[in-house]
Amino acid sequence: MSWTKIMECVPNFSEGRDHEKIDKIVSPFRAKAGVKLLDYSNDEDHNRLVVTVVGEPDALKEAVIEAIGVAVELIDLNHHQGQHPRMGAADVVPFIPIKGCTMDDAIALSKEVGARVAKAYNLPVFLYEKSATAPHRENLAAIRKGEFEGMAEKIHQPEWHPDFGPAERHPTAGTVAIGARMPLVAYNVNLDTPSLEIAHGIAKKVRFIGGGLRFCKAMGVELKDRGITQVSMNLTDFSKTAIYRAHEMVRFEARRYGVNIVGSEIIGLVPMQALVDTAAYYLGLENFSIDQVLESRIME
Numbered sequence: 001m002s003w004t005k006i007m008e009c010v011p012n013f014s015e016g017r018d019h020e021k022i023d024k025i026v027s028p029f030r031a032k033a034g035v036k037l038l039d040y041s042n043d044e045d046h047n048r049l050v051v052t053v054v055g056e057p058d059a060l061k062e063a064v065i066e067a068i069g070v071a072v073e074l075i076d077l078n079h080h081q082g083q084h085p086r087m088g089a090a091d092v093v094p095f096i097p098i099k100g101c102t103m104d105d106a107i108a109l110s111k112e113v114g115a116r117v118a119k120a121y122n123l124p125v126f127l128y129e130k131s132a133t134a135p136h137r138e139n140l141a142a143i144r145k146g147e148f149e150g151m152a153e154k155i156h157q158p159e160w161h162p163d164f165g166p167a168e169r170h171p172t173a174g175t176v177a178i179g180a181r182m183p184l185v186a187y188n189v190n191l192d193t194p195s196l197e198i199a200h201g202i203a204k205k206v207r208f209i210g211g212g213l214r215f216c217k218a219m220g221v222e223l224k225d226r227g228i229t230q231v232s233m234n235l236t237d238f239s240k241t242a243i244y245r246a247h248e249m250v251r252f253e254a255r256r257y258g259v260n261i262v263g264s265e266i267i268g269l270v271p272m273q274a275l276v277d278t279a280a281y282y283l284g285l286e287n288f289s290i291d292q293v294l295e296s297r298i299m300e
Contacts (some may be wrong), residue, residue, distance in 0.1 A: 003034070003055075003056050003099070003100075004099075004100050005056055005057055005099065005100035005101050005105075006054050006055070006056070006098040006099040006100065006101065007054065007055060007056070007057045007060050007095055007096070007097060007098060007101050007105070007106065007109065008052070008053070008054045008095070008096040008097075008098050008183075009051075009052075009053050009054075009055075009060055009064055009093065009094065009095050009096070010050065010051065010052050010053075010094055010096070010268060011050075011051050011053075011064060011067065011068070011090060011092070011093045011094075012048060012049070012050050012051075012090075012091045012092045012093075013025050013048070013049040013051070013067075013071050013075070013089065013090055013091065014047065014048060014049075014071075014075055014077060014080055014082070014086045014088065014089050014090075014091050015042070015047065015048070015049050015071070015074070015075050015080075015089075016042040016043045016044050016045075016046055016047040016048045016049055016082065017042070017044050017047055019042075021074045021075070022040075022042055022049055024070055024074060025049060025051075025067055025070050025071050025074065026040050026049075026051060026067070027067075027070070028063045028064075028066035028067040028070065029051065029053045029063050029067060032055075032059060032063050033059060034055050034056040034058070034059025034060070035053060035054075035055035035056075035059050035060055035063045036053065036054050036055060037051070037052075037053050038052045038053060038054060038269055039051070039052040039268055039269050040052065041267060041268060043084075043267075044225075045082065045083050045221065045222070045223050045224065045225065046082050046083050046084035046221065046232075047080060047081065047082025047083070047084065048082060048084045048086070048091075050186070050267055050268050051067075052268045052269045054098060057101065057105065057109055060109075061109060061112065061113055061116075064093060064113055065113060065116050065117055065120070067090070068090040068093065068117050068121065068123075068176065069117070069120065069121055071089040071090040071173070072089050072090065072121045072123060072170070072172075072173040074089075075089035075172070075173060076089075076172040076173075077089060077148040077172060077173065077174050078171075078172060080148070083221045083222055083223075084221070084232075085141075085144050085147055085219075086144070086147060086148060086174075087143070087144045087146075087147050087148050087151050087174050087175050087176075087177075088123075088148070088170075088173060088174035088175045088176040088177075089170075089172070089173035089174060089176075090117075090173070090176045091144075091176065091177070092128075092140060092144075092176070092177045092178075092179075093110075093113065093176060093177070093178045093179075094110075094129065094178075094179055094180065094181045095109050095110050095113075095178075095179070095180045095181075096180070096181060096182065096183055097180075103130055103180060103182075106130070106131075106180035106181075107130055107131045107179075107180045109180070110127065110131045110178045110179050110180045111127065111131060113178055114127060114131075114163060114164045114178045115164050117164075117165075117176065117178075118162070118164035118165030118166075119164075119165075121170075121173070122165065122166060122170065123165050123170050123173060123175070123176060124155060124162035124164070124165040124166055124167065124168070124169065124170065124175040124176070125162055125163055125164040125165050125175070125176055125177075125178055126143045126162055126163055126175060126176070126177045126178070127163045127164075127177075127178060127179055128140050128143055128177045128178070128179040129179040129180060129181040130179060130180040130181055131178070131179035131180045132179065133163055134159075136159065137163075140177055140179075141209075141217065143160075143177050144177065148169075148174040151169045151174060151175055152169050155167055155168065155169050155175065156168075162175065181236070182236070182237060183238070183271055184234050184235055184236045184237075184238070185234070185235040185238045185243060185266065185270050185271070185274050186232075186233070186234055186235075186266065186267035186268055187233050187234075187235055187243055187246060187247075187264065187265075187266055187267075188221070188230045188231065188232045188233065188264060188265045188266075188267065189230060189231045189233070189246075189247060189250045189261055189263075189264045190223070190226075190228055190229075190230045190261065190262050190263040190264060190265070191228060191229050191230060191231065191250075191254060191259050191260070191261060191262065192228060192259060192260045192261075192262045193228065193229055193257070193259045194222075194227050194228060194229060195229060195257075196220055196221075196222045196229055197220075198220075198229065198254075198257045198259060199220030199221065199222070199229035199230065199231055200219070200220035201220075201253075201257070202220065202231050202250060202253045202254055202257070202259075203218040203219050203220045203231045203232075203233075204218075205249075205253045206218045206231060206233070206246065206249050206250055206253060207219075207233075212249065213241045213245065213246060213249060214237075214240060214241055215235055215236045215237040215238075215240050215241035216233055216234070216235055216236070216241050216246055217233065217234040217236065218231055218232065218233040218234075219231075219232055220232075228262065231250050233246055235274075238271065238273075238274040238277070239273070239277075242274070242277050242278065242281070243274055243275075243277070243278045244277070244278040244281040244282060247261075247264065247278075272290060272293065272295075272296060273290055276288070276289075276290045276293060
């Protein structure tokens with residue numbers, strides 16, 4: 001890429017089962033000048049689509065606005081069920097500065113996109129994380145509490161009026177959170193128990209709000225088709241809450257229930273440094289750095 005400025009966006013959409021709809025939502029990111037689709041993955045249990053795309057800020061902005069419009073048209077949350085909390089067809093849209101961009105640039109871009117989609121699609125928009133207009137709006141979980149169903153009443157409360165758009169939940173597409181943040185790692189750990197209560201109990205101990213890891217958000221999720229559960233986590237600063245630390249804390253808390261880890265997964269893309277840190281920990285490597293990774297040197 002010869003771009004002087006690179007912004008990343010990782011929009012999450014509330015559709016993980018209908019492949020025709022998924023393809024239409026992803027379509028605005030394909031074959032566009034100044035935009036590169038890096039990855040997209042759907043999960044049927046979560047009933048959610050996660051897209052990872054990078055681009056020059058202006059080109060990326062237009063593609064994201066178009067994709068949100070497709071989601072608003074295709075997704076009716078009145079008929080949506082899944083393990084993952086959701087409040088909107090386009091549920092959350094974070095912008096992440098990568099190269100030649102600052103966090104202030106990402107914040108400005110998120111606000112421009114928020115204003116545009118509110119006007120174009122009559123969609124209520126909440127600004128979150130670094131873009132938040134008040135401290136109680138920084139945490140996505142606080143905004144999304146009550147989900148699509150509860151937002152019908154919540155949005156009328158003065159403290160939860162949207163930053164852009166009408167103070168009325170869209171009848172089918174709900175609301176959307178748009179903001180700017182640093183890169184995060186979406187990491188899930190699978191457990192050999194069908195008990196969602198146990199998975200929730202472990203998640204509560206691991207996440208920061210429950211006294212756990214500072215940069216970890218976590219919840220229990222049921223994987224019905226496999227007869228197991230998982231602790232689904234977002235590590236919002238992998239340099240301070242490493243993957244291996246989150247993994248081992250889940251293992252530690254699972255022992256009290258006689259439960260074991262049977263696998264794990266990363267959703268979307270992950271910074272190479274996060275994997276290097278984890279490999280170094282489990283292999284006991286001394287004085288190892290990312291500069292010793294072959295691909296890292298080739299890309300210099």
